[in-house]
Amino acid sequence: MRLIQCDTINDVESGKYSHRYPHGIQMKYAYEDLNSDQFETLIVFLCQHLLGISVQGFSRGPDGGRDAKFVGTAELHPSKASPWIGTIIIQAKHTNGYNRHFSEADFSGGVNSIVGKEIQRIKKLLHSKQLDHYMLFANRRLAGNAESDIRAQISKECGIPEGSIYLCGIEQLEIFLKTFPEVALKANLDPVDSPLIVSSDDLAVVVQALAKYRTALSAVIDTPPVPRIPYERKNELNNMTEAYAKEQRRRYLKDTSQIRIFLAAPENIDLQRLYESVTEEFQLKITSKRKDHQSFDCVMEYLVELLFSRDPILCQLAHKRLTRAVLFYMYWNCDIGELDDA
Numbered sequence: 001m002r003l004i005q006c007d008t009i010n011d012v013e014s015g016k017y018s019h020r021y022p023h024g025i026q027m028k029y030a031y032e033d034l035n036s037d038q039f040e041t042l043i044v045f046l047c048q049h050l051l052g053i054s055v056q057g058f059s060r061g062p063d064g065g066r067d068a069k070f071v072g073t074a075e076l077h078p079s080k081a082s083p084w085i086g087t088i089i090i091q092a093k094h095t096n097g098y099n100r101h102f103s104e105a106d107f108s109g110g111v112n113s114i115v116g117k118e119i120q121r122i123k124k125l126l127h128s129k130q131l132d133h134y135m136l137f138a139n140r141r142l143a144g145n146a147e148s149d150i151r152a153q154i155s156k157e158c159g160i161p162e163g164s165i166y167l168c169g170i171e172q173l174e175i176f177l178k179t180f181p182e183v184a185l186k187a188n189l190d191p192v193d194s195p196l197i198v199s200s201d202d203l204a205v206v207v208q209a210l211a212k213y214r215t216a217l218s219a220v221i222d223t224p225p226v227p228r229i230p231y232e233r234k235n236e237l238n239n240m241t242e243a244y245a246k247e248q249r250r251r252y253l254k255d256t257s258q259i260r261i262f263l264a265a266p267e268n269i270d271l272q273r274l275y276e277s278v279t280e281e282f283q284l285k286i287t288s289k290r291k292d293h294q295s296f297d298c299v300m301e302y303l304v305e306l307l308f309s310r311d312p313i314l315c316q317l318a319h320k321r322l323t324r325a326v327l328f329y330m331y332w333n334c335d336i337g338e339l340d341d342a
Contacts, residue, residue, distance in 0.1 A: 030098075031094070031139035031170060031173070032095065032096050032097060032098050032139060032310075034094065034139075035094070036092075036094045038187070039092055039094035039139060040057070040058045040066070040068070040092045040094070041057075041187045041188075042092075042183065042184070042187040043068065043090065043092040043137045044057045044058065044068055044090075045183045045186045045187050046137075046173075046176055046177075046180065046183050047068065047070065047090055047135070049075075049076070049176075049180045049183065050074065050075070050076050050077040050176075051070040051072075051074045051075060051076075051077055051084075051088060052070060052072055052073075052074065052075050054070060054071070054072065055068060055069070055070045055090070056068060056069045056070070058092065066091075066092075067089050067090065067091060068089075068090040068091075068092070069087065069088065069089055069090065070087075070088040070090070071086070071087050071088075072085075073085045074088065077166070078163075078166070084132070084133045084164070085132070086132030086133060087130060087131055087132045087133070088132065088133045088134070088135060089122075089125060089130070089131045089133070089134050089135070090135045090137070091118060091134075091135065091136045091137065092137045092138070093107075093114055093136065093137070093138040093139075093140075094138070094139055095138070095139060095140065096309070096310070098310065099141070100139075100140045100141070101140050101141045101142075101143070101146070102138065102140050102141065102142045102143070102146045102147070102150060102167070102169060103143065103146040103149075104140075107138070107140065108146070108149075108150050108153075114138075115136075115150055115153070115154070118136065118154075119153075119154060119157050119158060122134060122154065122158045122160065123157075123158055126158060126159070126160065131160075132164065133164040133165070133166070134154070134160065134164065134165050134166070135165075135166045135167075135168070136165075136166070136167050136168070137168045137173070138167075138168070138169060139169075139170055139173070140169050140170065141169055141170055141171065142167060142168070142169025142170075142171060142172070147167050147169075150167060151165045151167060198281055198282055198285050198303065198306065198307075199281065200306075200307045200310045200311035200314055201311070202274045202275075202277055202278045203274075203278045203307065203311075203314065203323070203326070204311045204313040204314050205271070205274055206271050206274055206275050206278065206326065207313065207314060207319050207322050207323050207326055208313055208319065209268070209271055210259065210262055210322060210326070211318060211319055211322055213262060229334065229339060229340055231245070231249065231332070232245075233340065234331075234334070234337060234338075234339070235296075237337070237338045237339065237340065238296040238337045238338050239294070239295045239296055240295060240296035240297055240300075241295055241297050244295075244296075244297040244300075248300075248328050248331075249328075249332075251324075251325075251328075252324060252325040252328035252329070252332075253328075253332070255322075255325040255328070255329065256325075256328070256329050256332055256333070259325065259326060259329045260329070260333070263275055279330050279335035279336060282303070282330065282335075282336050283335065283336045283337075286299060286336060286337075296331075296337060300327060300331070303327060304323070304324060304327065307323060308320065308323070
């Protein structure tokens with residue numbers, strides 16, 4: 001899971017998703033980097049604080065849905081003075097998408113949306129007397145008007161009081177993780193064990209601009225730049241296999257001159273700075289997260305798959321090959337990967 005250190009309180013309050021990590025370091029969690037099981041585990045530990053230790057983890061029901069459950073008197077929710085009593089059903093809905101909202105059509109837009117399908121499940125649970133209160137957690141933003149509308153919709157269609165429905169988005173999750181910092185630790189969201197995750201936004205801007213002006217660049221010199229160290233030596237240092245290195249060079253070497261000239265153009269100084277920011281992030285993440293036994297073939301393919309899965313611009317058919325070409329340029333130009341000390 002990707003974490004970013006924040007240096008000031010303002011960074012925290014304006015950031016995406018925050019968490020007070022040990023030793024006073026303020027961190028932000030990017031929930032989209034979790035998988036569904038990790039997110040469900042996080043919600044179970046959180047609900048054990050809010051409701052009680054006897055919260056049962058997520059298990060698949062006869063209709064295929066995965067619910068967590070608590071039976072009894074809640075410890076803290078909605079308050080100590082007036083806790084929920086009875087059977088509380090908990091749902092956790094995770095998405096890998098970035099900056100998603102409860103109000104989007106796929107989440108709350110009709111009978112086939114996530115909320116629409118949940119309403120049908122709530123009705124069945126109510127009919128069999130297996131639900132008194134309902135909680136829905138999602139790693140999406142939840143605006144006040146959307147919260148009111150969705151809660152009213154569930155209440156009206158299911159016949160459950162609005163006071164027995166709770167919706168939680170990333171803004172409230174941020175507050176909970178500040179209040180209960182041990183929750184993330186219990187859920188094993190350890191930054192040291194997190195996967196190699198890089199952001200795709202800045203690279204998408206560079207690739208999109210490069211694609212737009214590529215026709216004008218097609219007439220430039222065909223001779224590619226000479227790498228700072230011999231290609232074979234770099235491959236040896238980085239454990240890139242001979243077959244993979246040969247295929248990369250065959251496919252993308254002809255693009256390196258165009259990319260270099262494009263980034264060096266005075267009018268593209270802002271894009272060059274974005275490129276430098278991207279390569280700095282990629283190189284530091286690769287250095288810190290790469291396992292000793294991994295070939296650089298695996299690193300490159302992992303980055304490609306990650307970028308395509310996370311960014312709608314990079315995964316477009318027109319940009320896929322160019323994205324691979326830019327990654328090869330980073331490697332060929334010695335912006336990523338190990339170098340000789342000299």
